[in-house]
Amino acid sequence: MVKDMYIESIELNNYRNYRKLKVEFGKNTNILYGNNAQGKTNILESIYMAATTKSHRGTKDRDIIRIGEDESHIRLFLRKRDVSHKIDMHLRKSKNKGVAIDGIAIRRATELYGLLNVIFFSPEDLSIIKNGPAERRRFMDLELCQISRLYYQNLASYNKILNQRNNLLKQIYYNKSLIDTLDVWNIQLVDYGSKIIKERKNFIDMMNDIICDIHSRLTGGREKLEIVYEYNVNENNFEDVLREKLETDLKYSSTQAGPHRDDISFLINGIDAxxxxxxxxxxxxxxSLKMAEIKLVKKIISDNPILLLDDVMSELDTDRRNALIDEIKDIQTIITCTGYDEFIKEQVIINNVYSVVNGTATRVRTEES
Known part of the structure; x- marks a missing residue:
């Protein structure tokens, strides 16, 4: 059964171009409009940060803090299953970020995952299909980390072991005797890597169960879409491949095989899109990918995710825009755009409209449902 989760408000201090900001949100559609480079995306980014501890842009914490300041704060208030929660995030230039839930500090990011599920949709996502494989791996990882704490732990451990193995490969170039210690890292890399591969396979299988019907509707039944997981190695042969590629790894001082080199492809009627x-x-x-992501998260968490749309509507034609709007009618959505008028005629309940200008957000309209 779908429950009612939504963000009530967010407060920012010294966050990017905002010295101090408070924005309140309604349960349905909330619009942030203004010219480019005024700070609209920064608000969406702060919400994503509060939910995941990471920027959707991959930006480091120190680069998010307002210029001239040493620290930044995010305070997000949400309601979930009729209970209010507060997420406090403290970003510091010289230290790791601090996070508290309802006033209680947490030690690991995994303790935050699952409290607030958000889906970010930006113009960059429209080109994820033709971008490099790193973008598609990032798509899988960002969503899987939100819906599976274990995946986040396995991915973090895998990346740590991968870096240590790569450092060892560089050292072996100067000291050949160190090669005997490589097996220790190989065992751990295969262990964590195999778990990542299994979860990615399962994720793609679940996406395929949903995305085919969505894409068929968007194309009037003319196209059949299938996602194919192109794994670099599978969990059964990972260890063997590492041994086979040892000379190549030593030559390039980096690990050439593993899920860090995976990709996914999209077949339209059997043709690689x-x-x-x-x-x-x-x-x-x-x-189709984003709409399937929404449905999958709904199914897994038995709740509605929060949808963040960063200037996407203007990139879609009327049919695609209407399809997306139909999908988000029961979801709290926060939209950025350059012009408010384009949404007046859309069939959505608009709760709040904010004008964003040079680090300020002024509420100009409220329509409570």
Whole structure:
């Protein structure tokens, strides 16, 4: 049964171009409008940070803190299952971030995951199909980390072991006797890597169960879409491949095999959309991907995720925009755009409208449902 989770408000101090800001949100659609480079995306980023401890841009904490300041604060208030919660996040230039839930400090990011599920959709996502494999791995990892604490732990451990193994490969170049210690890292890399591969496979299988019908509707039944997980190694042969590629690894001083080199492909009627799809087809695939992501998260957490749309509507044609709007009618959505008028005629309940200008957000309209 879908429950009612939504963000009530967010407060920022010394966050990017905001010295001090408070924005309140309604349960349905909330609009942040203004010219480019005024700080609209920064508000969405802060929400994503509060939910995941990470920037959707991959930005380091010290670069998020307002210029000239040493620290930044995010305070997000949400309601979930009729209970209010507060997420406090303290970003510091010279130390790790501090996070507290309802006033109680947490030690690990995994303690935060699952409290607030958000899906971020930006114009960059429209080109995820034709971008490099790193973008598609990032798509899988960002969503899987939110819906599986164990995946986050396995991924963090894998990346740590991978870095240590790569450092050892560089040292072996100067000291050949160190090669005997490589097996210790290989065992751990295979252990964590195999778990990542299994979860990614399962994630793609679940996405395929949903995305085919969505894409068929978007294309009037003309196209059948399938996501294919292109794993670099599978969990059964990972250890063997590491041994086979040892000379290559030593030559390049980096690990050439593993899930850090995975990719996914998108087949439209059996044809690879990354290579042969038109721009319109690629955009429709990206939209299908995000809509399937919404449905999958709903299914897994038995709740509605929060949807953050960063200037996406203007990138979609009328049919695609209407399909997305129909999908988000029962979801709290926070939208950024350059013009408010374009949403007046859309069939959504608009709760709040804010004008964002140079680090300020002024509420100009409220329509409570």
């Amino acid at each position: 990354r290579k042969y799809g038109s721009q319109g087809q690629q955009r429709t695939v990206a939209l």
